[in-house]
Ligand SMILES: *[C@@H]1O[C@H](CO)[C@@H](O)[C@H](O)[C@H]1NC(C)=O
C-alpha cells in the first residue's frame with residue numbers, strides 16, 4: 001500500500017462508549033478488521049469546547065500506530081500549543097488508548113470541579129464571604145500553584161452579573177447534570193480495582209445534587225447542623241482552604257494516573273505518561289500550570305510508579321498537610337504511624353485540640 005487509508009473518528013463520546021466493550025466487539029475489533037482491509041483506524045479524544053475548536057484543542061489520538069506518521073503534522077498543527085510552541089497532541093497508544101485517556105481527563109475534570117465547589121462552599125457558608133470577595137480569592141489563587149482554566153473561569157463566573165445588575169450564580173439551581181464520562185471513569189476504576197476515590201465521590205456529589213426535589217422535601221423534615229459562626233482568622237483559614245484544594249488535586253491526579261497505568265497493563269498498551277500530561281497542559285478543560293509539573297515528574301522518571309513518589313509532589317503534599325495542620329489543626333497522619341492523626345504544636349502557642357475532635 002503506497003498511501004495508507006486512514007479512518008478517523010473525532011467523536012470522543014463514541015470512542016468512550018466503545019471502550020467499555022473493548023474486549024469483545026469494540027475498538028480492538030475495529031482496529032483489526034480495518035487493518036485487514038488496509039485501513040488504519042484512529043480514534044482521537046478531543047477536548048477544548050468551543051474555544052478549543054476555534055483556537056486549538058487538546059488531541060489524544062490512539063489506534064493503529066502506522067497511521068501516526070501520516071496524520072502527525074496535521075494533528076499537531078491544529079492542536080493547542082504551550083510553552084515554546086509544544087503541541088498538546090501526541091500519539092497515545094494502541095487501540096482505544098486515546099479515548100481511555102480522554103475519559104480519565106473528563107473524570108479528573110469532575111474531581112477538579114467538585115474540589116472548587118467545596119472550596120466555594122467553605123468560603124460562602126463558613127467564612128461568610130461575599131460573592132465579589134470570593135471572585136477575588138479565586139483570582140488570587142489563579143496566580144499560585146492553582147493557576148488553571150477552571151480556577152480562572154470560577155473567578156469570572158462569580159463576578160458575572162445578570163442583565164438586572166445582580167450576580168447570576170445565586171440564581172442558578174444547585175442541581176448538576178452529567179453526560180456520563182465521570183461515571184465511566186469510576187466504573188473503570190472499580191473494574192480494574194484502582195482506588196480512584198476522589199473522582200468517584202465527585203460523580204456521587206453530582207448525583208446527590210440532582211436529587212433536588214428529594215433534598216427540598218428532606219430539608220423540611222431534617223434539621224441538619226446549625227449555621228456555623230466562624231470567629232477565627234479568616235485570612236489564614238482561606239489559605240488553609242487553598243492548600244487543602246492543592247493537596248486534594250495532587251491526590252486526584254495521582255489516582256487518575258494510577259488508573260491509566262492499570263489500564264495499560266490490562267490492555268498491553270505502552271503509555272507515555274509525560275506526553276499525556278503535556279497533551280492536557282493546554283487546549284483542554286483541565287489545562288493548568290500544574291500539569292507542567294506532572295510532565296516534569298515523568299521526564300525525571302518515566303517509570304514513576306505514582307505521582308506522590310516524585311520529590312516535587314512528595315514535598316508539595318507534605319507542605320500542604322503541614323499547612324493544614326499549622327493553620328487549622330486538621331491533623332495529619334505520619335507515615336510511620338498510620339491510623340494515628342496528629343496535630344503538632346508548631347508555633348509554640350497552639351493547643352492540643354485537633355479539628356476532628358470537634359465538629360465545625
Ligand atoms: C489566570 O491566569 C492566567 C495566566 O496564568 C491569565 O491569563 C488569566 O487572565 C488569569 N485569570 C484571571 C481571572 O485572573
Ligand SMILES: *[C@@H]1O[C@H](CO)[C@@H](O)[C@H](O)[C@H]1NC(C)=O
Pocket residue numbers: 345347348349350351352
Ligand atoms: C506548645 O509549645 C509551647 C512552647 O514549647 C509550650 O509552652 C506550650 O505549653 C505548648 N502547648 C501545648 C498545649 O502543649
